[in-house]
Amino acid sequence: MKVLKTNKDLQEVLQQIRSEKNxxxxxxxxxxxxxxxxxxxxxxxxxxxISIVSVFVNPKQFNNVEDFEKYPNTVQSDINLLxxxxxxxxxLPDFNEVYTSAxxxxxxxxxxxxxxxxxxxxxxxFDGVVQVVNILFRLxxxxxxxxxxxxxxxxxxxxxxxxxxxxxxxxxxCPTVRAQSGLALSSRNKRLxxxxxxxxAFIYKALKTVNELKKHIEADDAVKYxxxxxxxxxxxxxxxxxxxxxxxQPSRKWLRSGKNVVxxxxxxxxxxxxxxxxx
Ligand code: PAF
Numbered sequence: 329m330k331v332l333k334t335n336k337d338l339q340e341v342l343q344q345i346r347s348e349k350n351x352x353x354x355x356x357x358x359x360x361x362x363x364x365x366x367x368x369x370x371x372x373x374x375x376x377x378i379s380i381v382s383v384f385v386n387p388k389q390f391n392n393v394e395d396f397e398k399y400p401n402t403v404q405s406d407i408n409l410l411x412x413x414x415x416x417x418x419x420l421p422d423f424n425e426v427y428t429s430a431x432x433x434x435x436x437x438x439x440x441x442x443x444x445x446x447x448x449x450x451x452x453x454f455d456g457v458v459q460v461v462n463i464l465f466r467l468x469x470x471x472x473x474x475x476x477x478x479x480x481x482x483x484x485x486x487x488x489x490x491x492x493x494x495x496x497x498x499x500x501x502c503p504t505v506r507a508q509s510g511l512a513l514s515s516r517n518k519r520l521x522x523x524x525x526x527x528x529a530f531i532y533k534a535l536k537t538v539n540e541l542k543k544h545i546e547a548d549d550a551v552k553y554x555x556x557x558x559x560x561x562x563x564x565x566x567x568x569x570x571x572x573x574x575x576x577q578p579s580r581k582w583l584r585s586g587k588n589v590v591x592x593x594x595x596x597x598x599x600x601x602x603x604x605x606x607x
Contacts, residue, residue: 329410329415330416330418333420333425334421334425335467341417342468345377351377352378352379352469352472353371354380354468354473355369355380355473356382356464356473357381358384358385358515359383360399361383361406362515364504364505366409367502367505368502369415369474371474373413378416379416379417380415380416380417380419382419382420382421382464383418384426384464385399386456386459387456388452388459389456390456391450391451391452391453400518400519403420426460426463426464427463433455434462441454441481441488442454442481444481444571445567445569445576446602461489462489465489465490465494472500477502477606478512478604480589480606481591484576486499507529509526509528510536512531516599517601524597527561527562527596530558532605534555534558534568534592537554538551538570538590538605539607541554542582542607546581547570547579547582548581551569551570551590554590566594566600569590569591570582570589570590571591573588588607592604
């Protein structure tokens with residue numbers, strides 16, 4: 329695997345890839361790679377001729393300075409994992425390569441997607457994601473781009489960016505990879521103790537319970553029951569709610585036509601974890 333640190337090196341490689349008419353897959357990440365990311369990389373390798381992964385911890389998407397400062401930096405282990413997976417290129421730029429002096433923020437109409445859940449709780453977060461993904465899409469111009477559905481609302485935001493600015497890029501939104509306990513894999517899990525990890529397994533148990541209760545009880549009661557599972561395990565719930573999986577608008581009733589999503593954000597040992605289930 330070749331590591332590209334500058335946009336100039338990236339463009340040279342991309343020129344070669346395009347002149348050989350290779351199909352290009354792209355996996356943007358913030359590093360601290362785990363099996364969830366590697367699943368995206370494997371898909372990209374399966375479906376394309378060449379795969380590029382980017383690792384860039386984007387300060388603009390952290391609304392919380394402490395979260396940014398504590399974000400794990402594991403470059404060497406990331407490189408090892410990517411090499412083992414058979415990735416072709418790693419784009420590893422620094423801040424000034426991404427946000428150059430010519431940087432102009434892009435404006436995307438997100439409709440009501442960012443008015444709910446993560447939007448108001450993490451002011452500026454989705455704008456930061458839009459800005460960095462816009463820059464990366466513009467630089468890389470891949471045929472396919474891969475994202476994990478654990479960040480469900482982020483996937484919807486990126487879909488809006490793609491629809492409005494990059495209609496030629498195909499998005500592959502991939503199912504969440506889970507530990508045996510059901511816990512969604514996340515770079516933030518690295519900050520939990522063994523006890524915290526055990527606790528965190530109840531997030532998916534609560535989400536699954538809501539899905540299972542759909543056949544039997546009203547949505548409001550099922551969601552309350554799910555949240556109750558979390559609080560009985562002393563998990564601090566920021567939100568745990570049902571929404572329309574297409575529009576993300578919160579709902580107090582099951583959607584009979586169209587899909588339901590239950591979204592959760594919780595705090596365990598000072599770490600904020602999110603997860604969801606679509607059914
Ligand atoms: O999901 C992530 O890791 C990041 O939000 C992304 C999409 C790489 C943008 O920085």
